[in-house]
Amino acid sequence: MEHGRDAVTLRAIAREVGITAPALYRYYDSREDLLRRLAEDICTDLAAELEAELDRIDADDVSAQVYAVCRGFRRWALAHPQEFTLVFASTEDALGSCGPDDRGQVGDQFGRVFLEVAGRLIASHPLPDDLGDDVPEDLHADLAVFQQVLLATVNDRGVEVDESVLPLGAVYHVTQSWVRIYGHVALEVFGRFPFAVSNPEPMFDSMLAQILGEMGFRHLTRP
Amino acid sequence: MEHGRDAVTLRAIAREVGITAPALYRYYDSREDLLRRLAEDICTDLAAELEAELDRIDADDVSAQVYAVCRGFRRWALAHPQEFTLVFASTEDALGSCGPDDRGQVGDQFGRVFLEVAGRLIASHPLPDDLGDDVPEDLHADLAVFQQVLLATVNDRGVEVDESVLPLGAVYHVTQSWVRIYGHVALEVFGRFPFAVSNPEPMFDSMLAQILGEMGFRHLTRP
DNA sequence: CAACTACGTAAACACCGTTCACTCGACCGT
DNA sequence: ACGGTCGAGTGAACGGTGTTTACGTAGTTG
Numbered sequence: 001m002e003h004g005r006d007a008v009t010l011r012a013i014a015r016e017v018g019i020t021a022p023a024l025y026r027y028y029d030s031r032e033d034l035l036r037r038l039a040e041d042i043c044t045d046l047a048a049e050l051e052a053e054l055d056r057i058d059a060d061d062v063s064a065q066v067y068a069v070c071r072g073f074r075r076w077a078l079a080h081p082q083e084f085t086l087v088f089a090s091t092e093d094a095l096g097s098c099g100p101d102d103r104g105q106v107g108d109q110f111g112r113v114f115l116e117v118a119g120r121l122i123a124s125h126p127l128p129d130d131l132g133d134d135v136p137e138d139l140h141a142d143l144a145v146f147q148q149v150l151l152a153t154v155n156d157r158g159v160e161v162d163e164s165v166l167p168l169g170a171v172y173h174v175t176q177s178w179v180r181i182y183g184h185v186a187l188e189v190f191g192r193f194p195f196a197v198s199n200p201e202p203m204f205d206s207m208l209a210q211i212l213g214e215m216g217f218r219h220l221t222r223p
Numbered sequence: 224m225e226h227g228r229d230a231v232t233l234r235a236i237a238r239e240v241g242i243t244a245p246a247l248y249r250y251y252d253s254r255e256d257l258l259r260r261l262a263e264d265i266c267t268d269l270a271a272e273l274e275a276e277l278d279r280i281d282a283d284d285v286s287a288q289v290y291a292v293c294r295g296f297r298r299w300a301l302a303h304p305q306e307f308t309l310v311f312a313s314t315e316d317a318l319g320s321c322g323p324d325d326r327g328q329v330g331d332q333f334g335r336v337f338l339e340v341a342g343r344l345i346a347s348h349p350l351p352d353d354l355g356d357d358v359p360e361d362l363h364a365d366l367a368v369f370q371q372v373l374l375a376t377v378n379d380r381g382v383e384v385d386e387s388v389l390p391l392g393a394v395y396h397v398t399q400s401w402v403r404i405y406g407h408v409a410l411e412v413f414g415r416f417p418f419a420v421s422n423p424e425p426m427f428d429s430m431l432a433q434i435l436g437e438m439g440f441r442h443l444t445r446p
Numbered sequence: 447c448a449a450c451t452a453c454g455t456a457a458a459c460a461c462c463g464t465t466c467a468c469t470c471g472a473c474c475g476t
Numbered sequence: 477a478c479g480g481t482c483g484a485g486t487g488a489a490c491g492g493t494g495t496t497t498a499c500g501t502a503g504t505t506g
Contacts, residue, residue: 004314006229010463022464023485031463081314089312091227091304092414111417134432136425146418176430178417180399183406191315194334194401195369202359207399209357233494245495246454254494 001038001082008035035086040108042083046076047109054113062117062124063217069117070181070208077185084189088182112153114178119154121215122170123161128216132169132176140168147171170215177211224261224305231258258309263331265306269299270332277336285340285347286440292340293404293431300408307412311405335376337401342377344438345393346384351439355392355399363391370394393438400434 010031014021028034050072057064077084147166154161187193188200233254234244251257273295280287300307370389410416411423
């Protein structure tokens with residue numbers, strides 16, 4: 001992957017494994033299938049990396065966990081731009097949308113880690129009343145589904161919460177936060193900011209601070 | 224492009240033009256060079272499309288212009304996902320960062336249209352005092368450069384403004400807005416929202432409303 | 447009219463995804 | 477112990493790709 005998606009060649013892989021190219025067809029239906037499963041593996045690796053970082057953090061300091069996951073995601077994306085492009089910036093028909101399930105989650109394993117932290121974040125803290133005040137009517141149904149997914153993800157880790165602490169406005173805010181985090185990381189990876197940012201890291205951190213601030217976390221130490 | 228970047232083949236192009244593949248080397252140094260210049264052409268087309276939409280809008284209604292450009296960008300991206308991927312989601316080493324100039328602007332022509340509207344927006348309206356209150360110190364230098372670019376872009380269209388109406392906080396807010404707009408569009412094109420959004424359009428519109436709201440435009444008609 | 451240039455071609459090379467016929471060794475039931 | 481079956485791998489082949497090279501061939505210029 002280091003040299004881009006086009007460099008992921010059946011013959012190159014076969015050479016590295018010590019077999020011939022047609023032998024790969026015993027394990028993969030086609031090159032596209034191989035790339036799809038490679039993307040899944042990359043997701044799993046990224047998730048493991050983030051989870052390892054999470055383990056080094058106080059289990060009660062949720063905002064520190066948010067920082068760790070988001071910064072870890074950015075750091076990983078900048079260190080592995082080609083992998084990021086494959087997993088997070090490929091059209092679905094070129095990758096099969098990461099999983100045969102109908103709903104196209106964000107890279108299965110990676111999404112789990114992210115949702116878990118997001119769920120714990122809004123569950124661990126009294127939220128401002130005006131958060132996500134005007135969530136559009138048309139999104140209520142979709143957000144309600146996502147709300148249940150978040151609840152299930154959090155409950156899987158032992159913490160019991162009901163939907164009263166996970167209002168739709170907060171769910172909407174989490175979605176908007178993902179838009180901003182993903183947007184910043186992708187723009188940085190692809191060099192598509194409207195001007196040359198000489199040091200994007202403080203910009204990312206201040207965005208995280210603002211996102212957390214809107215959720216009621218103010219005056220944080222930024223670990 | 225319709226069938227993806229990989230389908231942009233020297234021989235296919237030559238076939239369509241009625242010559243043979245090696246003849247293309249009279250005009251392009253390599254396939255990569257061709258793709259780079261194709262990306263520039265796509266940017267120009269997109270810019271022309273947006274500008275055509277702008278011409279159908281009252282020249283004084285700046286917020287309507289913002290809606291038109293942002294919605295046009297989203298509509299174009301969804302209608303041309305492969306082109307969007309090539310121009311807005313490709314690593315720089317695979318495309319040369321859109322232009323030989325040192326500073327990697329967002330697709331030259333397209334960026335111009337966007338900056339123009341953004342500049343007119345913040346110049347046409349008294350901004351809230353708390354806008355972009357805590358812009359990180361480390362970004363002051365970069366933002367100042369961007370501020371000058373915005374001023375130059377606006378002045379090029381006849382409107383004379385000085386930097387007093389274009390405070391750094393507003394410039395920072397424009398950058399954050401681009402992060403959100405780009406993030407939403409890219410997530411939608413790539414199907415990487417954390418849950419299945421059955422109708423993303425109101426979500427996009429409400430994001431635009433919020434962005435404009437933060438700049439002091441409240442209770443807008445959404446054309 | 448000779449020389450030069452722009453434009454295009456055919457052939458070739460190395461590589462690619464994919465298919466097909468084939469071999470080889472391990473395993474299994476009798 | 478033996479024939480049969482099956483998974484894993486191979487080599488050859490096909491059509492397609494980017495790219496280079498040598499060659500042609502009109503049109504322009506001195």
